[in-house]
Every structure is written in C-alpha cells, then in structure tokens.
Amino acid sequence: MGNDILPKEIIQQFSDSPVSINMGDKNFGDVMVVGGGVSGIQASLDLATAGFKVYLVEKGPSIGGHMAQLDKTFPTNDCSM
C-alpha cells in the first residue's frame, strides 16, 4: 500500500503539468463507480463529499439496486427506501 501514494515532488509536477489544465474537460473525472446499488451510491457520495468528481455508472434505468426492491430491512425493520 505504501507505494500507492505518489511522492510529494511528483504530485507537484503532476498538478503543474498540462494534464491538470485538461482537468476541466467534460469527460475527465476522478473516479468511476460501477454499479448504482447501496454500495455504489455510498461510495459515490463519500467521494463527491471528499472533493472528487465521480462518474456513477448503472446498467438499469434507475439507481437503487436490489435494496430498492426490499420492503423493509433487518434488524430494525426500517424502510429500505
């Protein structure tokens, strides 16, 4: 995991490079989340709140996944919607 982070110098170079100028492009995002169920929605929300641009990709006509089909949820019987 340690080497997953770029060293400081590289970060600097990267953000000053032409790539950062292109960041305003329409189709340039930070993260793509595949699947709009409860997990995909939560990941997207957390990422967006923490300052990232997210593409949430869902194959169906609505987000919500299987959880949206559930009547209530255990063990509190809260409404799943």
Next chain:
Amino acid sequence: MEGKKGDFNVSLKTKPRYIIEDKCTGCTTCVQYCPVHYPDPFNQDISDNKAVHVYFSQAIPLVAYIDDSCLRLKDKKCDICSGVCKTGAIDFRQTTKKTDINVGAIILSSGITPFDPSAKEEYGYKTMQNVVTSMDYERLLSSTGPFEGEVLRTIDKKHPKKIAWIQCVGSRRVTEGDNSYCSGVCCTYTQKQVILTKHHYEDVQCTIFHNDIRSFGKDFERYFQRAEQLPGVEFIRSYASIEKEIPETRNVIVRYATADDGVKREEFDMVVLSIGLNPPAAYKEISEKFGIELNSHGFSKSDSSNPIKTNRPGIFVSGAFLGPTDVPESVFTASGASAQTGELLDYRRDKLAKERVYPIERDVSAEEPKIGVFVCHCGANISSVVNVPSTVDYARTLPNVVYATEQIFSCATNSAREITDLAIEKGFNRVVIAACSPRTLEPLFRDTLREAGLNQYYLDMANIREHCSWVHAKQKDEATQKAHDIVRMSVARAGELEPLLEFDLPVNKAALVVGGGIGGMTCALSIAKQGHEVHLVEKAKDLGGMARRLHTTLEKLDVQTYLDELIHKVYQNPLIHISHEATIKEVSGYLGNFTTTIETEGRIKTIKHGVSVLAIGAEEYKPSEYLYGESDKVFTHLELGEEIARGNKAIINAESLVMIQCVGCRNEDRNYCSRVCCGHAVKNALKLKEKNPDMRIYIIFRDMRTYGFREDAYREASEKGVQFIRYTPEDKPLVEKAKEGGKDVIRVIVPDLILGQRLELTADVLSLAAAVIPSTSTNEIASHFKVTLSPDEFFKEAHVKLKPVEFATDGVFLCGTAHYPKHIPETINQAYGAAGRVLTLLSKDTVVASGSVARVNDYDCVACGACISACTYDAIEFRDTPKGKKAFVNPILCKGDGLCNTKCPTNAIMLKHFTNAALLKQIDAAVTSKDILEQMDAVLEEA
C-alpha cells in the same frame, strides 16, 4: 477499459431510453396510455407494467424509459406516447450513445444476483404457482408491490393462511448449480419476512424449515427471538423438499423430517424459497474487462489483509461483490473504497468537484404567513388508513393555508421538485409536509425549501405515518380525524416559525484515533495517507491489540507478519504521532475542534483535533464454566490458537480434543452471538488436523455460524473427520475430570439429539469458545466522547445501515470489535470505512452547525445553574457579563435537545425553532376551547 492507476480510459455505452431525460417530468401520462402490458421486472414479473414506464415510483432519475416490448420499436406501429406527452420528451430516434471518459480510479460495486431456483426442477419454482422466492415475497409485502402491500397468491388472489419458508435454497450445497458457501443474509431476512407477515395478518401460520440459525450480526440474536416468540410461528430444524402441488387447490406439499416424528408431509398455501446470493450475472465480463481476478465462486478475489483492493492497482471493490454481505457491510466497504481511492488520488482532490449553489434566500419576515401543505400517501403506508384527499380538503380550510395538495411519495425527486416549484409559483413562505417522522427526511425537505429561496427552518413536518397510520391501522375513521388534528397543529406551529442562520465552523484537520489494534492502525494509516495528521493513542505499551494473540485466519493470513508490517508502516508515517501507555483524561470541544487531554507514559499531553475515531477493541470472556481455570487441560479458543502456534506438544500430540461453542454468550447475561467463534473453532480444528491427522476432534455446537465463504472450511473440517455434535442451551454438555488408562483426562458428556442418547467423550484437551465481550474501558471512553452503547454494551452506531461507522455525536467515528465482534478482514474493511467517512469532514475547511440551538436571555437569567447540570453536552457555562454572572450557551456544542429550557425556573432559556410561542400555538390548536368547555360541562353534569 485501458490504462493504469491514475489514468484509466473507459469507453461507456449508454442504451437509449427513448426519452429525453431533461424534458421528462415523471408524470406517467404516457404510461397510462401505453397499450402494451408486460411483466414488471421491478415487481419480479408478478404484476404487469407498460412498455413505457418509470422503473419504480421513487426511481432516480424519475424519468420514464421504453423497453423492447414497445410496438413502435418492434414494427413502427404505435405512436400514442409521443402524442400524449405534453413536454415532447419521447424520442424514438435515440440510439446507443458512446462516451469516453478518463478517470484516476475505479470502484466496482456490482452487487449480487439473487439465486435463480428455476434452473433446478426440484425447487418447483415457475412450475408451481404458489412457490415464490424471497425476492418475490419482498415485493408482495411492499406497499409499492404487485398487490399494494397485500400478500396474495397470484393465481387466485387469496390470502395464504399457511406459509412455509425453506432456507438455504441455492446455498450451502455442493450439488451442481447450487453454491457451496452460506449467503449470510437469508436467516435474518426470513425472520424479517415472518415478522412483517405477522404484522400484516395476525392469523397466518408461519413455518420455517432451516439448517443452523445464523444470527451472527449485531442485534440479530434478539431479532431471531422476536420472530420465534410470535404466536403461530414455528422454526423446524430439518431439510425440507417440495414434493408436489395439489391440482385442485394449488397448495404445495412439503416433505421434511424431525427427530421425534420422522418423515412428515405438510400442505402449505404458499412456499417461500429463501434464495441465496450469487455473484453479479456479468462477473466473467467484469473480470475480463477490468483485468481483475475472481475467486472460485465468481466474487472478487480478495486479499484478506485488504479485501477492498484488487490485483489491479487503482481498481477497488465494495459491497456484495466482495462476497455475500448485508447492507451495513456494503455501506462501510463503500466508504472504505472511497478512503483507498482518496489515498491514491489525494493530489487531485477538489480540482474537478463543484460546490452546490442555492438561490439567494428571500426575506419574508415582513410577510403574513402563507402556508403550503403537502399530504403524502407514502405509497399505501398512509393512504391505506388515512383518507388523504379529505385531509387535503381539511388543510385548505385552515388559517394561513394558501395551497394544499396530495403526493404519492413526497420524498420522490419529482415531488420534491413540485414542492420547490409550487413554493415559488404560489409564493408560500412556510411549508407543512404531512408525511413521516422528521428523523430521516427532514434534511431532504429542508433542501427543497432552500431550492425555492426560502429559509430551511420555515418547514414543519406533520407526522401522520408513525404517529398515525402505522399505529391506528384498524381505526381508519379515527386515524383520519387524528391526521386532521396533527395537520392543524402543524399549520399552527408553522405560522410561528422563524428563519434561522446556520454557521460555518473551521475544521482542525487532524484526527485522533483511540486504540492501536488492527482497526485503529489501519484507520490511522489511511487518514495519514490522505495528508492529515493523526494522533494514535494506545493504552498498552505496544501497538497490536488483540491481534497479538492471533496467528492465522481461515483465509490463511499470517497475522503476526501482517501485524509487524502494519506497525512498521504506522511508525514510518511522519504524519502519525503515537502515544503509548495512554489514558484519556478529558475530552472537550465539538466536531471540527476537539481538545483531548491524555496521560501518556507519565506525562500529560493535550491534543487538538477535528474528529475522533474510537477503535478500542474488545476482550475475551474468562469462562467460569467447564472447569476453566481448574484444569490445565482446559483452554479458550484464543489460547488454543496460541498454543498451536507455539508448537505445544501436549496439544498437538493429543489423541482427542473437544471444543464447546457459545461459552459466555447467547445466554441471559449476554444475549448476542460472538460471531467469530465458529470460524475460530474450525480454523483451530483444521490446523490441528494438518499437524496431527489422527487426532479425534469434536466440536460441540448450538448452531454452526460459518457464514459466507467460511462454510467451505466447515465442510473441509467435516470431510477431514472433525465431528460436529449439536447441543441445546437447555441440555448443556457436562464436563468432569477423570482418569483413563492411568492418565488424567476430561470427560465430556453430551446429549446426542439424533440418537436420543448420551455420548461420553474423553478429551486430552478441552477448548472453549469464550465470548467476545466489550472492552472494560468502553464505559469510560463512551462518557468522555459522549457516545452511546447498544444493549450489549458495544458502541452504538448512529444508524445500523446508513451510518454504520459513525456515532450520533458529530465528528466521532467507530470501527473494529468495539462496535461488535468481527473477523480481521471485516475489521480492516470497517477501519477503511471509518477513514472514508472521516475524510468527508477533514477534506473540508468548514462544517455547518445547526441553527436550532438554545439561547439565554441575560435579563431573566438568575445564574442558578439548573441548565448547566441538565446539559449532557457541556454546552452551557457561566460567563461574566456587565449584568453579572450569566449562563451562556455555546451554539456549536448545543444539540438543541431542549433539556435546559425545561429546567430553567425563569424561562430565561429559549430553544430556537421550538419557541414557546410556536409550541403554545401548536398545543392550542390541538384542542379547541369549545372542546374544553364541552368536556368541562360533561364533568360538571356527572358531578
């Protein structure tokens, strides 16, 4: 997809909806006119929908789509929808759209596919009308389902009076087409369905045919007891098969066997198959496209030291694609994936994301109240009991109400937009929403007011669901009358509401993590890798916590090597500051600005931080039963694992070893399951069999709870000759010291439930599955950080599903076994989850504090201090003012709970948003003076 971490190019294909999204309002006029009926996939094909329809009533986006059954798409025959759509949103010229995007990381949250029992004839699904899956049954129970919440048999629309559930359908079976693993959720969702069924229809008889009851999650044990204790509910431990359908009644015969009665056949009106969870249907495609490895079951292949990570850097997995999981785990692994993405992409945070902008707030303080009332059907939750149109008509007669209408789901996107639009169009300055409790949806409705340029505190919610329709289901007329009363009271209060300001507080960007076990260290490391200082506080001399005593996991993780590496990384990280032998002395402050004083290695240290993470772990129960502490042959599972790792010859060379499960929990004192012990027992048994294949090993259990992929290890142990003997809490095993062939042994006497005899086992070693119990410092830490505990005295999360890693106290988070017992990979996931949630706060410069806080009127304050002792948040203190010593409420600390203003003898404290003026108006509206006079007259007459 191609590329590498930080730079992935993805090509997306968007299927045409044949609807212009921006133009569709979700009004569903097109649906009414569409002539094509076809089975509705959202309702599991039980009821029909139209070729053009909205996926479900609360769909997001709330936009219709047209599917392949459309006549126009088939042979250009019909064009009705285009004709009736007022906004011109129908567009048959749409084609598949290709979009190329570039992203730095990818999270795969592909979820699960419910097991399809129709593939196997034996389940009778699709061949017998009254055999349904648990997913079908969810829809039958739902108010938005095929029969609007009535459980009916599709074939004759009759209420089933006798329903059977068959557990483990598609799970825990090694036969072709089934899954060998345990799906982990079916036991508890079945209990939920039983509870809800009994709630719908008291007289229904529910029978559940099951294997083990796997109530291994937090509060699951109590939930099972709740289901089991309902009248007319019977749990039968037996394999059950579907024998046949009776042609005349279409009832189903289930064949099963019990120890007392042998093989039996019973007739049921409906049979529910409790189907398990399969990997996502397209798992092979996902694996190929993204270049990630899968396990033998088709789920993401995980590294148990970090399950969220895949073999491909920059690609993470969250939710049930990790393996069968319930909602809370799907949620916190999502936050965990977000944290790991944050570690990778921290350098580009805030470069692309945009802040949401609201219209400027309109000043309406000089205007007369103009109230808009929206009465929600909540599907059928409210409208099946309360007469909604009459409530709307009634609302229109109330003072200051300028507009009233009804909505099917006020929380749906289009309804919220309707509220915003109408508020602007009709010029309301107050809004009353008669729907559910403000607990969940008040923030959403406040948002609709902000969108309309109104102060968000001009909203009042009239709770006609929890307070009315749900509790008066059988008294419809009275419930409608009560709904009128509630709405009238709400309107009266709304007229008195005042605009309030929320304010931004600066955030200290450092975090405090309490507890240096795997959970605390993992969380600390992830926060630090995203550029924040972390203060890690550990009460012991060394980091490591409980994991110090664990050596392997079922996933074959070398725990000690992993732990050493983790500790090394923590020490190496310049942003992590560690305090050893530390105790917390004092905690003050609030979200964004905490000050914690600790004593560490004899010195006092003050730490300033914006958030806190409590990862204080759990402890092992010291058994008082089964000769523990009285014989050197008796160990706990944890001790046994340590002895095996140490190579203790007396244990490894033992001829016979007995394990007893559920020691110290699942009893009256601790009414919960410790979750890890069954896996722990199987792990130790396998390890011993590996070292000494001839050892006789007996595991005496109540329910084997090897959920998920652990089931494979359970099977392996069984295949290797480990004997599993079940006992019941009423007839526990007896343990005594004995001598056999001149050597000291332990004799274990256990009832054999199958043969009805007593088995006598001789053991050289006895190992006890000692419960996992809350840490002894739980209470103290909880009082320092003002957080609450669950009934079993583990930390209580803010919301079981939606907020599984945060406390109700803002800015305080939790992870690891302090929340509930869990396996190492689960703790690691949860620790990343907490880090993900922490970053949603630390990445901001400010946080918003509520406007609904208490305020002291200095003129009336007599400085008695009653408010100070009433406040549980330490939000009130005395301050010297020109008028002398007066109480002062720190608006940032105040939670607006109103405890102080009820204690104040001089009414000097008022709680904003809950002012006396507004509450008295509301109370006055509850009972009219005419009613009071009538009641008084009645009393006088009686006298």
